[in-house]
Amino acid sequence: MSTTQCNECGTEIPDNIDRDLNGQQCAECERESIISIAGVTSSPWPADEASSLRSSARNCWQHYDYPHRKDVDNCGACALEAMSDTEPPNYAGWLRIYLELGRAIPRQHYHAEMEYAERENPRYRDAIMRDIATYGLRWA
Ligand SMILES: [Zn+2]
Numbered sequence: 001m002s003t004t005q006c007n008e009c010g011t012e013i014p015d016n017i018d019r020d021l022n023g024q025q026c027a028e029c030e031r032e033s034i035i036s037i038a039g040v041t042s043s044p045w046p047a048d049e050a051s052s053l054r055s056s057a058r059n060c061w062q063h064y065d066y067p068h069r070k071d072v073d074n075c076g077a078c079a080l081e082a083m084s085d086t087e088p089p090n091y092a093g094w095l096r097i098y099l100e101l102g103r104a105i106p107r108q109h110y111h112a113e114m115e116y117a118e119r120e121n122p123r124y125r126d127a128i129m130r131d132i133a134t135y136g137l138r139w140a
């Protein structure tokens with residue numbers, strides 16, 4: 001397997017992980033640059049709004065199928081948790097809920113969701129960036 005070096009820090013990164021990323025950065029440098037871009041282009045939510053967003057996100061993550069049955073069709077929290085390497089959670093706006101709760105995000109799903117948001121829904125994209133400016137970003 002061939003590798004590329006991260007432009008920022010020189011760490012070797014396997015091609016199969018970073019093939020579709022323009023910058024050829026390692027995951028950590030990429031995470032840091034996303035956060036710093038969000039910090040420059042987007043203002044964090046005011047404190048009261050930030051905490052109300054977080055409590056709505058927490059409500060979305062309540063399981064309604066107690067005792068826990070993995071009912072992805074009827075339980076939003078199950079839908080939020082269910083994903084594979086190739087399929088993100090089947091839940092509209094899932095990325096914001098993950099960010100607002102400080103949950104770790106699979107990098108490939110982040111990029112797919114941002115591509116969708118850039119293309120189809122600029123308001124969603126702006127809100128994601130404000131979420132990142134407010135709550136940060138962690139890779140799974
Ligand atoms: Zn790096």
Ligand SMILES: [Zn+2]
Nearest residue numbers: 063065075078
């Ligand atoms: Zn559930």
